[in-house]
Amino acid sequence: MKIAIIGAGAAGCFCAIELKRRLPDAIVDIYEAGNKPLAKVAITGGGRCNLTNSFESIDNLKEAYPRGDKLMRRVFSTFDNRDTWEWFENEGVKLVLQDDHCVFPASQDAMQIVNLFLTRMRQLGVNILTRHKVESVRALMDEYDSVVVTTGGCSRQDMFKMFEGLDLEIVPPVPSLFTFNLPSSPVRDLMGTVVEDVTVSLAGTRFKASGPLLITHWGMSGPAILKLSSYAARHLAEVQYESTVLVNWCGGDDLDSVRSTLQKTAVRNPLKLIVNSHPDYIPSRLWTYLVTKSKIREDARWAEIGPKGLNRLTETLFNDSYHIKGQSRFKEEFVTCGGVSLTNINNKTLECVKHPGLYFAGEVLDVDAITGGFNLQAAWSTGFLAALSISSNN
Numbered sequence: 001m002k003i004a005i006i007g008a009g010a011a012g013c014f015c016a017i018e019l020k021r022r023l024p025d026a027i028v029d030i031y032e033a034g035n036k037p038l039a040k041v042a043i044t045g046g047g048r049c050n051l052t053n054s055f056e057s058i059d060n061l062k063e064a065y066p067r068g069d070k071l072m073r074r075v076f077s078t079f080d081n082r083d084t085w086e087w088f089e090n091e092g093v094k095l096v097l098q099d100d101h102c103v104f105p106a107s108q109d110a111m112q113i114v115n116l117f118l119t120r121m122r123q124l125g126v127n128i129l130t131r132h133k134v135e136s137v138r139a140l141m142d143e144y145d146s147v148v149v150t151t152g153g154c155s156r157q158d159m160f161k162m163f164e165g166l167d168l169e170i171v172p173p174v175p176s177l178f179t180f181n182l183p184s185s186p187v188r189d190l191m192g193t194v195v196e197d198v199t200v201s202l203a204g205t206r207f208k209a210s211g212p213l214l215i216t217h218w219g220m221s222g223p224a225i226l227k228l229s230s231y232a233a234r235h236l237a238e239v240q241y242e243s244t245v246l247v248n249w250c251g252g253d254d255l256d257s258v259r260s261t262l263q264k265t266a267v268r269n270p271l272k273l274i275v276n277s278h279p280d281y282i283p284s285r286l287w288t289y290l291v292t293k294s295k296i297r298e299d300a301r302w303a304e305i306g307p308k309g310l311n312r313l314t315e316t317l318f319n320d321s322y323h324i325k326g327q328s329r330f331k332e333e334f335v336t337c338g339g340v341s342l343t344n345i346n347n348k349t350l351e352c353v354k355h356p357g358l359y360f361a362g363e364v365l366d367v368d369a370i371t372g373g374f375n376l377q378a379a380w381s382t383g384f385l386a387a388l389s390i391s392s393n394n
């Protein structure tokens with residue numbers, strides 16, 4: 001039996017290892033366009049490889065997988081994050097769970113994962129053909145019994161040329177996981193400021209996300225913004241990355257309790273300067289900025305705030321609005337929203353409905369996640385399921 005895998009990335013290499021363990025006599029060839037396998041895995045998680053997540057903070061899979069949550073639920077019934085943990089530990093990779101629920105190798109070195117895969121593929125006899133860009137999947141299907149496409153994400157439509165003649169439905173690719181450019185906002189002067197728990201939303205939409213926010217010299221970044229960029233990836237592409245982000249700097253607190261805390265502060269400290277009494281969760285420079293943005297003088301004391309000033313300050317804390325114009329990459333880390341539509345595949349096997357013997361795994365599918373190890377988890381789980389499906393058919 002001959003099996004071709006297109007793309008020596010996370011999903012392709014994982015699939016190859018699992019295939020050769022199940023079908024030791026099969027010929028497994030991986031075609032890789034680049035000079036070396038697993039080039040992206042080597043740089044994941046800032047070189048530390050955030051390879052999965054405990055999923056403890058996720059109530060609903062759609063929070064982690066804005067595209068493909070239903071498929072992932074099914075795939076996880078075969079191979080989930082606990083299986084991933086066990087798989088790597090069985091291979092001798094000790095893992096650590098961070099407080100933010102992200103899982104890394106204890107070595108904090110993505111090369112440990114790359115070298116493990118390379119060693120296992122060599123031991124099992126997987127053939128890796130680097131500098132072999134596949135131009136036509138159809139042509140390869142004539143040569144092999146099964147073909148697994150694991151070409152990863154790409155926000156250029158031309159990547160899908162290789163599917164010509166297969167009549168597949170493709171969801172147009174757009175980038176996900178990016179930061180917001182706020183070119184005209186003075187908030188950028190506060191670069192480096194972090195607020196631990198904010199809620200951000202896009203004006204006029206239902207897109208909303210919470211978490212830490214980082215002010216940068218070009219605009220806003222941090223987990224809350226990256227999550228929002230993921231949830232709203234397609235909408236933001238449609239409006240050409242021009243929109244309004246609303247920031248609730250008070251995170252979990254409700255508007256009435258913030259207003260009443262401000263009122264109490266005013267009553268208790270009438271002679272104190274407003275800029276000198278910031279809530280614990282707002283750094284003092286940001287507080288001064290928000291106070292002046294609320295049209296309150298920097299030298300005003302609490303006794304002078306008045307009901308209108310109080311309302312304006314509460315409104316700024318809750319609905320602080322910024323004009324987004326453009327997006328920037330987050331540490332070169334991004335994923336693709338879109339790809340091979342899930343309507344093309346049988347979600348129990350990942351086999352193409354129209355072309356038996358053709359399988360898809362990884363980011364080439366219209367599946368993508370927020371940051372935190374969920375994207376690699378999707379690659380391992382779908383790579384595993386494709387291998388299992390091919391081996392159970394043979």
Ligand SMILES: Cc1cc2nc3c(=O)[nH]c(=O)nc-3n(C[C@H](O)[C@H](O)[C@H](O)COP(=O)(O)OP(=O)(O)OC[C@H]3O[C@@H](n4cnc5c(N)ncnc54)[C@H](O)[C@@H]3O)c2cc1C
Pocket residue numbers: 006007008009010011012031032033034037038039040041043044045046049050051052132133134135150151152153162331332333334335361362363364372373374375376377379
């Ligand atoms: C900088 C960065 C950091 C990241 N960090 C994390 C992280 O810490 N945790 C996490 O969960 N996710 C992370 N991600 C996302 C994660 O890396 C991807 O979701 C994951 O690698 C997808 O796996 P894949 O196998 O589908 O694709 P890839 O790993 O991208 O592999 C696809 C392979 O296919 C090859 N290929 C493409 N077209 C062809 C062709 N026509 N012929 C032959 N070969 C082809 C490519 O060269 C590539 O080697 C990160 C992404 C980036 C860019």
